[in-house]
Amino acid sequence: MTYRTENIQLDLFPEEEVTGQDYTATFADNMTLPVHKWYRYTAGFSAVWVNELIKKEKLNGRNKIIDPFAGSGTVLLECEFENVDGIGIEAHPYIYRIAKAKLNWNYPADKFKNRALLILAKAKTITINKTDFPKLISSCYPIEIAQKLESLKQAWINEEQEDDIRDFNWFIITSILRISSPVGTAQWQYIQPNKTKSKVVDPFVAFEQKVNDMYTDMKRLQNRFPKSTKSVVFNEDARNIQSIPDKWGDLVITSPPYANNYDYADATRLEMIFWGDISGWGDLQDNVRKHLVRACTQHVSKLNGEINDILSNKRLDPIKTELFEVFETLKAERLKHGGKKNYHLMIAAYFNDLANVFYSLRKVTNDNCLMCFVIGDSAPYGIYVPVDKWLGELAVSAGFKSYSFEKLRDRNIKWKNRKHTVPLKEGRLWING
Numbered sequence: 001m002t003y004r005t006e007n008i009q010l011d012l013f014p015e016e017e018v019t020g021q022d023y024t025a026t027f028a029d030n031m032t033l034p035v036h037k038w039y040r041y042t043a044g045f046s047a048v049w050v051n052e053l054i055k056k057e058k059l060n061g062r063n064k065i066i067d068p069f070a071g072s073g074t075v076l077l078e079c080e081f082e083n084v085d086g087i088g089i090e091a092h093p094y095i096y097r098i099a100k101a102k103l104n105w106n107y108p109a110d111k112f113k114n115r116a117l118l119i120l121a122k123a124k125t126i127t128i129n130k131t132d133f134p135k136l137i138s139s140c141y142p143i144e145i146a147q148k149l150e151s152l153k154q155a156w157i158n159e160e161q162e163d164d165i166r167d168f169n170w171f172i173i174t175s176i177l178r179i180s181s182p183v184g185t186a187q188w189q190y191i192q193p194n195k196t197k198s199k200v201v202d203p204f205v206a207f208e209q210k211v212n213d214m215y216t217d218m219k220r221l222q223n224r225f226p227k228s229t230k231s232v233v234f235n236e237d238a239r240n241i242q243s244i245p246d247k248w249g250d251l252v253i254t255s256p257p258y259a260n261n262y263d264y265a266d267a268t269r270l271e272m273i274f275w276g277d278i279s280g281w282g283d284l285q286d287n288v289r290k291h292l293v294r295a296c297t298q299h300v301s302k303l304n305g306e307i308n309d310i311l312s313n314k315r316l317d318p319i320k321t322e323l324f325e326v327f328e329t330l331k332a333e334r335l336k337h338g339g340k341k342n343y344h345l346m347i348a349a350y351f352n353d354l355a356n357v358f359y360s361l362r363k364v365t366n367d368n369c370l371m372c373f374v375i376g377d378s379a380p381y382g383i384y385v386p387v388d389k390w391l392g393e394l395a396v397s398a399g400f401k402s403y404s405f406e407k408l409r410d411r412n413i414k415w416k417n418r419k420h421t422v423p424l425k426e427g428r429l430w431i432n433g
């Protein structure tokens with residue numbers, strides 16, 4: 001791998017307009033890196049930059065690394081390649097499984113290939129006659145493609161597999177769902193049944209290609225890193241970390257959800273419906289959203305009385321006056337807009353949740369620790385929220401010593417169907433233990 005140190009750009013806002021400068025290493029760059037490329041998680045950040053930071057901080061004696069919003073495992077993989085200890089927390093049950101499968105790259109490669117191709121062979125022997133698929137599946141796939149995917153699913157369900165192989169095969173099937181659909185299934189995040197894609201791959205072909213790609217990466221990396229460390233990821237909540245020992249971490253590298261109304265739960269709706277884990281959008285709240293930091297309005301529609309607890313939460317004291325002002329302004333602004341979005345509730349819940357994350361992280365990090373949060377500010381309904389300053393102050397009030405913000409780029413944010421002109425930025429919030 002070649003690593004660049006300058007002009008590293010992050011791309012956590014794929015459908016926003018991006019101003020020209022400093023735009024070089026997005027998650028797209030991860031798509032050329034072994035294992036990182038197994039799953040396109042557009043919310044992910046640059047592995048190249050993560051690797052640079054780990055290398056640098058190793059020289060400062062920091063080699064126990066935490067990512068409390070582990071996502072698809074970018075930080076955890078780079079920990080393994082740099083031979084430092086990594087622990088990740090990921091609350092989204094699907095994204096957790098994706099990270100877990102990727103972290104198993106050092107599983108015996110031949111056995112992996114053999115067992116994965118067995119599922120494919122089984123699937124090819126299963127005839128599916130069913131035609132009544134869930135609505136979203138029917139609108140994403142012609143019937144014969146839906147039936148092939150169903151046969152892969154049935155082979156996965158019926159075949160006896162040891163746990164690691166089961167996880168790999170689940171991962172492969174999950175990761176080929178979008179490439180096998182002829183409609184617009186942008187990875188991030190909505191499905192556009194009325195749009196068509198130019199490149200579509202047959203599910204059986206896509207499955208085999210995926211196995212071969214993974215096999216090649218596994219072989220390559222197992223040769224290159226025969227004795228790497230083993231990172232772990234836990235499916236739990238960063239607001240209440242249970243599985244990391246007290247004072248364990250000396251470096252935190254992470255990117256939380258931004259307060260910008262992206263719905264991480266909805267991002268995996270197609271996959272969850274395919275596997276039968278939810279039957280529709282309405283199930284996302286109980287199955288996924290309730291485990292996550294509240295960063296979208298869909299998540300706060302049923303906040304009811306809890307808003308009073310949030311607004312009187314002592315942990316928010318350092319920003320309370322400013323937060324309350326923004327809260328009231330958003331509450332009034334909302335009435336002027338057709339959608340009447342509850343941005344005021346979202347913003348209050350977001351900072352409440354992030355305050356809890358800082359308290360939770362204080363417990364599991366030591367006094368010498370350094371934290372880097374990749375963050376972006378936001379301006380719902382054009383009302384500016386100084387995310388870097390507020391998060392920095394919440395961190396200090398949770399017991400960290402100091403903070404500074406390093407701007408990476410300006411952003412022109414395009415809220416869905418609506419533009420505003422408030423200048424925004426994205427960058428790194430550095431917090432010292």
Ligand SMILES: C[S@@+](CC[C@H](N)C(=O)[O-])C[C@H]1O[C@@H](n2cnc3c(N)ncnc32)[C@H](O)[C@@H]1O
Nearest residue numbers: 044045069071072074090091092237238292293
């Ligand atoms: C910006 S993404 C991180 C992406 C990651 N850096 C990568 O490269 O893949 C934020 C992640 O935080 C997760 N998340 C949201 N709320 C969480 C919580 N309360 N605890 C742990 N993870 C959470 C989301 O599911 C999402 O995967």
